[in-house]
Amino acid sequence: MSWTAAATKVCALLALAAALGWYYGQPLWAVAGTLLLLVGFWLYQMKRVQCWLRSPGEPPPET
Incomplete structure (x- = not known):
């Protein structure tokens, strides 16, 4: 996974959290x-x- 894909996932997760938090105040x-x-x-x-x-x-751990 590239760093841009990882950053996009983190930003999407934070946006979802902010939206849910905004809904609940x-x-x-x-x-x-x-x-x-x-x-x-x-x-x-x-x-x-x-x-x-x-x-x-x-062997390496699974991701």
Whole structure:
């Protein structure tokens, strides 16, 4: 996946969160919560890669 495709997905996710937050009257909290979940997911993915790098005999983790 290219960086432009990844950036487009992140922007679309944030736009959806902002729209839902606006509908419920809390767009800032919706975007902030979405960003926290996204960063948590990225940290989880980085932890999986780090564990794979520590054990070179195993196949790479699935994405």
